[in-house]
Amino acid sequence: MSNICIIGSGISGATIANLLSKKHSVVLFDKARGPGGRASFKRIKDKIGFDHGTQYISPKTKEFKKFTKILIKKKILKIWGGKHIFLNSKKKEDKKHLKIIGKNGNNDISKYLLKRINCNYQSELKEIDYKNKFWRLSFADGKVRSFKSIILTCPFPQLKKLSKKFIKKSFINRSLKMDANITTMIAIKKNKRSNSSYFFEDSILGWAGNENSKKRFKSKYDLWTLQSTFSWANKKINQNKDNKKENSKTMINKFFQLSKIKKTKIIYTLNHGWKYSSNSKPFKIKSYWDPKKRLGVCADWFVGPRLESGWISAHDLFKKISN
Ligand SMILES: Cc1cc2nc3c(=O)[nH]c(=O)nc-3n(C[C@H](O)[C@H](O)[C@H](O)COP(=O)(O)OP(=O)(O)OC[C@H]3O[C@@H](n4cnc5c(N)ncnc54)[C@H](O)[C@@H]3O)c2cc1C
Numbered sequence: 001m002s003n004i005c006i007i008g009s010g011i012s013g014a015t016i017a018n019l020l021s022k023k024h025s026v027v028l029f030d031k032a033r034g035p036g037g038r039a040s041f042k043r044i045k046d047k048i049g050f051d052h053g054t055q056y057i058s059p060k061t062k063e064f065k066k067f068t069k070i071l072i073k074k075k076i077l078k079i080w081g082g083k084h085i086f087l088n089s090k091k092k093e094d095k096k097h098l099k100i101i102g103k104n105g106n107n108d109i110s111k112y113l114l115k116r117i118n119c120n121y122q123s124e125l126k127e128i129d130y131k132n133k134f135w136r137l138s139f140a141d142g143k144v145r146s147f148k149s150i151i152l153t154c155p156f157p158q159l160k161k162l163s164k165k166f167i168k169k170s171f172i173n174r175s176l177k178m179d180a181n182i183t184t185m186i187a188i189k190k191n192k193r194s195n196s197s198y199f200f201e202d203s204i205l206g207w208a209g210n211e212n213s214k215k216r217f218k219s220k221y222d223l224w225t226l227q228s229t230f231s232w233a234n235k236k237i238n239q240n241k242d243n244k245k246e247n248s249k250t251m252i253n254k255f256f257q258l259s260k261i262k263k264t265k266i267i268y269t270l271n272h273g274w275k276y277s278s279n280s281k282p283f284k285i286k287s288y289w290d291p292k293k294r295l296g297v298c299a300d301w302f303v304g305p306r307l308e309s310g311w312i313s314a315h316d317l318f319k320k321i322s323n
Pocket of ligand 1: 010029036039056057058124125227310
């Protein structure tokens with residue numbers, strides 16, 4: 001029997017699973033179809049697709065820099081040579097900051113860390129219960145599984161819903177607002193003068209990244225990932241499922257208007273709403289561990305809004321568990 005169950009295959013779940021698997025038997029579940037969480041890659045055909053969450057990594061801490069360096073050497077990650085264009089802004093690109101991406105997609109780190117882990121996808125955890133020193137986990141497919149230890153890595157509001165009864169009030173009753181993001185992916189006719197990415201100073205559109213500039217594949221179209229501002233997405237996210245067409249259209253029109261790229265026929269459009277995209281106000285603790293109940297939590301939102309934050313949180317939890 002596996003003795004540790006991890007929920008989530010994003011950077012936090014993948015990192016803690018990898019670290020713990022050296023000494024323990026570990027099993028991981030994720031409700032999504034594949035690994036990566038908010039650093040997922042939306043595959044369209046063969047190797048062609050969009051990074052529809054994390055756009056790139058720019059390591060800040062010494063430890064994470066070292067980790068990404070190793071993965072570049074192993075050809076899991078690579079440097080993205082794209083240049084950002086800052087529109088209507090005095091901001092300039094800081095050339096000291098590396099822009100690192102997955103060789104095939106930004107979920108490559110999770111894939112690499114989970115290579116030897118027993119992973120189960122399309123497995124949504126619905127309820128948890130704790131009895132006689134065992135966790136009983138009920139999944140959407142009706143299966144109930146028991147574990148001695150569990151580690152949860154979901155966004156804070158989802159964590160609260162699942163585990164409020166079992167986590168110390170002083171921690172779980174804190175208020176933490178996670179901003180939303182709406183991402184629209186488009187394929188358009190090739191434009192020879194396409195840049196690699198734009199930062200916009202706009203109320204609706206925040207960012208556009210050109211997937212072809214990452215040089216992972218050759219597509220006959222220009223593929224753009226458009227990401228909204230938090231403030232616009234916070235207002236639109238609850239109705240995004242019903243208003244996908246309208247919201248995508250608003251973002252696409254803004255993109256052509258602001259970038260001044262010639263408006264051409266849209267070959268296809270995809271829309272993804274991230275209800276809980278990120279949190280920019282870190283907690284004082286980097287992870288949560290209850291050694292009596294053997295319940296752990298690690299996630300980006302403890303530390304900050306970036307992928308590196310999840311990696312730091314998972315390492316912090318690993319230290320707590322090991323002590
Ligand atoms: C639009 C967007 C753009 C971003 N851009 C960048 C960027 O450019 N650079 C950067 O560094 N960071 C960026 N980020 C932030 C980065 O993606 C996150 O910080 C990081 O991916 C969080 O990893 P995590 O493992 O903590 O959480 P997640 O990646 O959210 O992983 C949690 C996992 O748990 C699973 N899960 C949740 N609930 C359940 C359940 N009940 N049962 C089973 N599984 C469950 C989810 O499916 C998910 O896979 C961006 C995020 C978004 C949304």
